[in-house]
Amino acid sequence: MKLIVAKNYEELSKTAADIIKEEVIKKPNIVLGLATGSTPVGTYKNLIKFHEEEGLDFSKIKTFNLDEYVGLDGKHPSSYRYFMDENLFSKINIKMENTYVPDGKASDLENYCKEYDRSIEEAGGIDVQVLGIGSNGHIAFNEPSESLSIGTFIASLKETTIKDNSRFFNSIEEVPTTAISMGIGSILKAKKIILLANGKNKAEVIQQLLDKNVVSTNLPVSLLLLHPDFTIIVDEAAYKK
Ligand code: F6R
DSSP states (O other): OEEEEESSHHHHHHHHHHHHHHHHHHOTTOEEEEOOSSTTHHHHHHHHHHHHHHOOOOTTOEEEESEEETTOOTTSTTSHHHHHHHHTGGGTTOOGGGEEOOOTTOSSHHHHHHHHHHHHHHTTOOSEEEEOOOTTSOBTTBOSOSSOOSSSEEEEOOHHHHHHHGGGSSSGGGSOSEEEEOOHHHHHTSSEEEEEEOSGGGHHHHHHHHHOOOOBTTBGGGGGGGOSSEEEEEEGGGOOO
């Protein structure tokens, strides 16, 4: 595991985007795994800037997002598809057909989850996976639990996650209680993993992750410590020592 402590959110975002830029230049048909939420927004802004100012080319890349709420279609302003279109895809030269976000309206959800993993494999696997972290240690919607799903699955959201995510909805009642989410195995299959965490409400979970030399399904993020190419980028607020 490699730890990078950035001064602030701006520096964190620039550092993450620089790593992704380098990888895209190295492999123009790269497969990126992407996250939504507030954490990666600055990283995406930097990637848009690289595209506009330096002509960074996304025309051959493919992306797979981690998750989507069950029941929301891509036009819903709180859907992750909408978020990705707004914050990245519509502002770079990616082909929309190369952007995969789970379909919250899929009819046969169980089968759909299997298909999602299959599409990732058919694309050659994820080269670089970008992740945020929940204040309870979740990654994607792999919530703390006795056991974790290996492949893409239908997740039940924990109360803390529903509360955390209600800021993206008009009221807490509107937050869906289930989501399609890549499993911990789908994530660990990525060749390179970059976890981003900023702000003081992530400090406790980051400290837990760094201090305990153990892995536990009750702290899903800890399983990433087993990955051979795992980089954590935090800002100073999320890194209280
Ligand atoms: C988003 C995702 C979530 C978030 C996490 C942190 O696709 O899978 O696990 O990464 O909830 O969210 P923010 O960045 O909003 O603090």
